Protein backbone atom coordinates (compact mmCIF):
# COMPACT_ATOMS: atom_id res chain seq x y z
CA UNK A 21 0.00 0.00 0.00
CA UNK A 22 1.28 3.45 -0.98
CA UNK A 23 0.79 5.01 2.46
CA UNK A 24 2.96 2.35 4.10
CA UNK A 25 5.65 2.92 1.51
CA UNK A 26 5.58 6.70 2.03
CA UNK A 27 5.78 6.16 5.80
CA UNK A 28 8.81 3.87 5.39
CA UNK A 29 10.58 6.33 3.13
CA UNK A 30 9.78 9.09 5.59
CA UNK A 31 11.41 7.14 8.41
CA UNK A 32 14.57 6.88 6.31
CA UNK A 33 14.42 10.60 5.51
CA UNK A 34 14.07 11.47 9.20
CA UNK A 35 16.94 9.15 10.16
CA UNK A 36 19.19 11.03 7.73
CA UNK A 37 18.09 14.36 9.11
CA UNK A 38 18.95 13.20 12.60
CA UNK A 39 22.51 12.55 11.46
CA UNK A 40 22.85 16.15 10.36
CA UNK A 41 20.93 17.65 13.27
CA UNK A 42 20.18 15.34 16.22
CA UNK A 43 16.80 15.27 17.97
CA UNK A 44 18.14 17.11 21.01
CA UNK A 45 19.36 19.94 18.83
CA UNK A 46 16.16 20.36 16.80
CA UNK A 47 14.22 20.22 20.05
CA UNK A 48 16.25 23.05 21.52
CA UNK A 49 15.81 25.10 18.38
CA UNK A 50 12.05 24.53 18.47
CA UNK A 51 11.85 25.52 22.13
CA UNK A 52 13.77 28.70 21.34
CA UNK A 53 11.16 29.74 18.75
CA UNK A 54 8.46 32.22 19.67
CA UNK A 55 5.43 30.60 21.28
CA UNK A 56 2.64 33.02 22.03
CA UNK A 57 0.28 30.21 22.98
CA UNK A 58 -2.27 31.68 20.61
CA UNK A 59 -2.66 28.90 18.03
CA UNK A 60 -2.97 31.09 14.94
CA UNK A 61 -3.98 28.20 12.67
CA UNK A 62 -6.93 27.25 14.85
CA UNK A 63 -7.87 30.91 15.25
CA UNK A 64 -7.79 31.47 11.51
CA UNK A 65 -10.28 28.63 10.94
CA UNK A 66 -12.65 29.38 13.79
CA UNK A 67 -15.71 31.57 13.72
CA UNK A 68 -16.29 31.82 9.98
CA UNK A 69 -19.02 30.40 7.85
CA UNK A 70 -16.40 28.61 5.80
CA UNK A 71 -12.62 28.81 5.95
CA UNK A 72 -10.33 27.98 3.06
CA UNK A 73 -7.01 26.21 3.52
CA UNK A 74 -5.23 26.49 0.19
CA UNK A 75 -2.54 24.02 -0.70
CA UNK A 76 0.81 24.60 -2.37
CA UNK A 77 1.42 21.22 -4.02
CA UNK A 78 3.69 20.42 -6.92
CA UNK A 79 2.87 16.75 -7.45
CA UNK A 80 1.12 13.79 -5.86
CA UNK A 81 1.35 10.00 -6.14
CA UNK A 82 -2.15 9.80 -7.58
CA UNK A 83 -1.83 12.62 -10.13
CA UNK A 84 1.89 12.85 -10.91
CA UNK A 85 3.23 16.33 -11.59
CA UNK A 86 0.38 18.83 -11.14
CA UNK A 87 2.39 22.04 -11.50
CA UNK A 88 5.34 21.78 -13.92
CA UNK A 89 5.95 25.47 -13.28
CA UNK A 90 5.99 26.02 -9.55
CA UNK A 91 6.47 29.58 -8.29
CA UNK A 92 5.53 28.54 -4.75
CA UNK A 93 6.05 31.93 -3.12
CA UNK A 94 3.96 33.71 -5.68
CA UNK A 95 1.24 31.08 -5.34
CA UNK A 96 1.17 31.50 -1.56
CA UNK A 97 0.91 35.25 -1.87
CA UNK A 98 -1.87 34.92 -4.39
CA UNK A 99 -3.79 32.69 -2.00
CA UNK A 100 -3.31 35.18 0.80
CA UNK A 101 -4.46 38.07 -1.32
CA UNK A 102 -7.57 36.22 -2.44
CA UNK A 103 -8.61 35.62 1.15
CA UNK A 104 -7.29 32.19 2.10
CA UNK A 105 -7.52 31.56 5.85
CA UNK A 106 -4.39 29.44 5.87
CA UNK A 107 -1.91 27.74 3.57
CA UNK A 108 -1.02 24.06 3.42
CA UNK A 109 2.50 23.38 2.18
CA UNK A 110 3.74 19.93 1.21
CA UNK A 111 7.25 19.13 2.43
CA UNK A 112 7.39 15.45 1.45
CA UNK A 113 10.09 15.29 -1.26
CA UNK A 114 9.74 11.92 -3.00
CA UNK A 115 6.05 11.53 -3.82
CA UNK A 116 4.85 15.14 -3.60
CA UNK A 117 8.08 16.87 -4.67
CA UNK A 118 7.86 19.05 -1.59
CA UNK A 119 10.77 20.78 0.17
CA UNK A 120 11.28 22.10 3.68
CA UNK A 121 12.47 25.36 2.24
CA UNK A 122 9.15 25.95 0.47
CA UNK A 123 7.52 25.97 3.88
CA UNK A 124 10.23 28.09 5.49
CA UNK A 125 10.09 30.71 2.76
CA UNK A 126 6.30 30.79 2.53
CA UNK A 127 5.88 31.05 6.31
CA UNK A 128 8.25 34.00 6.46
CA UNK A 129 6.56 35.73 3.53
CA UNK A 130 2.84 35.53 4.22
CA UNK A 131 0.82 36.76 7.17
CA UNK A 132 -1.56 33.82 7.36
CA UNK A 133 -0.73 30.59 9.22
CA UNK A 134 0.91 27.71 7.37
CA UNK A 135 0.27 24.01 7.86
CA UNK A 136 3.15 21.62 7.35
CA UNK A 137 1.77 18.85 5.17
CA UNK A 138 3.95 15.82 5.68
CA UNK A 139 3.75 12.25 6.89
CA UNK A 140 4.51 12.60 10.57
CA UNK A 141 6.02 9.38 11.89
CA UNK A 142 8.52 10.83 14.37
CA UNK A 143 8.36 13.59 16.98
CA UNK A 144 11.40 15.03 15.23
CA UNK A 145 9.12 16.29 12.46
CA UNK A 146 6.92 18.19 14.92
CA UNK A 147 9.91 20.10 16.31
CA UNK A 148 11.15 20.65 12.79
CA UNK A 149 7.80 22.09 11.69
CA UNK A 150 8.11 24.66 14.46
CA UNK A 151 11.64 25.57 13.43
CA UNK A 152 10.55 25.97 9.80
CA UNK A 153 7.90 28.48 10.85
CA UNK A 154 4.75 26.37 10.56
CA UNK A 155 1.70 27.09 12.70
CA UNK A 156 0.30 23.57 12.40
CA UNK A 157 1.24 19.98 11.60
CA UNK A 158 -0.68 17.22 9.91
CA UNK A 159 -1.05 13.98 11.86
CA UNK A 160 -2.49 11.09 9.89
CA UNK A 161 -4.39 8.74 12.20
CA UNK A 162 -3.71 5.58 10.29
CA UNK A 163 0.06 6.08 10.54
CA UNK A 164 0.14 6.40 14.32
CA UNK A 165 -0.78 4.25 17.30
CA UNK A 166 -3.28 5.97 19.54
CA UNK A 167 -0.77 6.68 22.32
CA UNK A 168 1.70 8.11 19.83
CA UNK A 169 -1.00 10.22 18.23
CA UNK A 170 -1.96 11.63 21.61
CA UNK A 171 1.70 12.33 22.44
CA UNK A 172 2.24 14.19 19.15
CA UNK A 173 -0.95 16.22 19.57
CA UNK A 174 0.26 17.21 23.04
CA UNK A 175 3.77 17.94 21.80
CA UNK A 176 2.40 20.14 19.02
CA UNK A 177 0.18 22.03 21.47
CA UNK A 178 3.08 22.51 23.90
CA UNK A 179 5.04 24.21 21.10
CA UNK A 180 2.11 26.45 20.17
CA UNK A 181 1.38 24.43 17.04
CA UNK A 182 -2.06 23.21 16.09
CA UNK A 183 -2.53 19.64 14.95
CA UNK A 184 -4.78 18.82 12.03
CA UNK A 185 -5.59 15.19 12.69
CA UNK A 186 -6.66 13.34 9.58
CA UNK A 187 -9.18 10.53 9.74
CA UNK A 188 -10.91 8.54 7.08
CA UNK A 189 -13.58 6.50 8.83
CA UNK A 190 -15.59 6.19 12.05
CA UNK A 191 -12.91 4.26 13.91
CA UNK A 192 -10.22 6.79 13.09
CA UNK A 193 -12.46 9.67 14.14
CA UNK A 194 -12.98 8.07 17.55
CA UNK A 195 -9.24 7.59 17.84
CA UNK A 196 -8.56 11.23 16.89
CA UNK A 197 -11.09 12.54 19.41
CA UNK A 198 -9.70 10.36 22.19
CA UNK A 199 -6.25 11.74 21.37
CA UNK A 200 -7.53 15.23 22.18
CA UNK A 201 -7.53 16.82 18.74
CA UNK A 202 -9.10 20.25 18.36
CA UNK A 203 -9.07 20.18 14.57
CA UNK A 204 -10.21 17.12 12.69
CA UNK A 205 -9.81 16.60 8.97
CA UNK A 206 -11.67 14.01 6.98
CA UNK A 207 -9.85 13.08 3.83
CA UNK A 208 -12.27 12.45 0.99
CA UNK A 209 -9.48 10.64 -0.79
CA UNK A 210 -8.94 7.10 0.32
CA UNK A 211 -5.16 6.89 0.59
CA UNK A 212 -5.35 3.15 0.09
CA UNK A 213 -6.82 3.24 -3.41
CA UNK A 214 -7.01 7.00 -4.24
CA UNK A 215 -10.76 7.01 -4.81
CA UNK A 216 -12.40 10.35 -3.91
CA UNK A 217 -15.84 10.86 -2.43
CA UNK A 218 -16.86 14.29 -1.08
CA UNK A 219 -19.82 12.67 0.67
CA UNK A 220 -17.35 10.99 2.99
CA UNK A 221 -16.83 14.14 5.04
CA UNK A 222 -20.57 14.90 5.08
CA UNK A 223 -21.36 11.42 6.33
CA UNK A 224 -18.77 11.62 9.08
CA UNK A 225 -19.60 15.16 10.19
CA UNK A 226 -22.25 14.04 12.69
CA UNK A 227 -19.72 12.04 14.62
CA UNK A 228 -17.65 15.06 15.55
CA UNK A 229 -18.67 17.43 18.37
CA UNK A 230 -19.36 21.08 17.54
CA UNK A 231 -16.38 22.42 19.44
CA UNK A 232 -13.92 20.51 17.27
CA UNK A 233 -13.15 22.27 13.99
CA UNK A 234 -14.11 20.02 11.11
CA UNK A 235 -12.13 20.21 7.87
CA UNK A 236 -13.15 18.51 4.62
CA UNK A 237 -10.08 17.56 2.60
CA UNK A 238 -9.47 16.62 -1.02
CA UNK A 239 -11.44 16.36 -4.21
CA UNK A 240 -13.24 19.70 -3.80
CA UNK A 241 -13.84 21.20 -7.24
CA UNK A 242 -16.90 23.42 -7.35
CA UNK A 243 -18.88 26.03 -5.48
CA UNK A 244 -21.58 23.42 -5.32
CA UNK A 245 -19.30 21.08 -3.37
CA UNK A 246 -18.60 23.93 -0.97
CA UNK A 247 -22.29 24.82 -0.55
CA UNK A 248 -23.06 21.20 0.22
CA UNK A 249 -20.29 21.02 2.80
CA UNK A 250 -21.39 24.31 4.37
CA UNK A 251 -24.94 23.02 4.73
CA UNK A 252 -23.57 19.84 6.24
CA UNK A 253 -21.87 21.80 9.05
CA UNK A 254 -18.31 21.68 7.73
CA UNK A 255 -16.23 24.68 8.93
CA UNK A 256 -13.23 24.50 6.60
CA UNK A 257 -12.10 23.03 3.32
CA UNK A 258 -8.62 22.03 2.21
CA UNK A 259 -8.19 22.51 -1.52
CA UNK A 260 -5.13 21.61 -3.58
CA UNK A 261 -5.45 20.41 -7.14
CA UNK A 262 -8.38 22.58 -8.21
CA UNK A 263 -6.35 25.67 -7.33
CA UNK A 264 -2.96 24.38 -8.43
CA UNK A 265 -4.26 23.56 -11.92
CA UNK A 266 -5.90 26.92 -12.29
CA UNK A 267 -4.06 29.65 -14.22
CA UNK A 268 -5.56 32.39 -12.12
CA UNK A 269 -5.58 30.96 -8.64
CA UNK A 270 -6.82 34.09 -6.92
CA UNK A 271 -9.78 34.30 -9.24
CA UNK A 272 -10.53 30.61 -8.84
CA UNK A 273 -10.53 30.94 -5.07
CA UNK A 274 -12.80 33.97 -5.29
CA UNK A 275 -15.22 32.10 -7.51
CA UNK A 276 -15.25 29.05 -5.31
CA UNK A 277 -16.02 31.28 -2.35
CA UNK A 278 -18.85 32.96 -4.19
CA UNK A 279 -20.22 29.67 -5.44
CA UNK A 280 -19.72 30.70 -9.07
CA UNK A 281 -17.76 27.64 -10.12
Ligand SMILES: O=P(O)(O)OC[C@@H](O)[C@@H](O)c1c[nH]c2ccccc12
Pocket residue numbers: 075077137138186207237238239240258259260261262
Ligand atom coordinates in the same frame (compact mmCIF):
# COMPACT_ATOMS: atom_id res chain seq x y z
O1 LIG B 1 -5.60 18.22 -4.23
P1 LIG B 1 -6.87 17.99 -3.49
O2 LIG B 1 -7.66 16.84 -4.01
O3 LIG B 1 -7.70 19.24 -3.38
O4 LIG B 1 -6.46 17.60 -1.98
C1 LIG B 1 -5.75 18.47 -1.13
C2 LIG B 1 -5.35 17.74 0.16
O5 LIG B 1 -6.50 17.38 0.86
C3 LIG B 1 -4.50 16.52 -0.15
O6 LIG B 1 -3.33 16.95 -0.77
C4 LIG B 1 -4.17 15.68 1.08
C5 LIG B 1 -5.03 15.33 2.05
N1 LIG B 1 -4.40 14.56 2.98
C6 LIG B 1 -3.13 14.42 2.64
C7 LIG B 1 -2.09 13.74 3.29
C8 LIG B 1 -0.87 13.80 2.73
C9 LIG B 1 -0.64 14.46 1.53
C10 LIG B 1 -1.67 15.11 0.86
C11 LIG B 1 -2.92 15.11 1.42
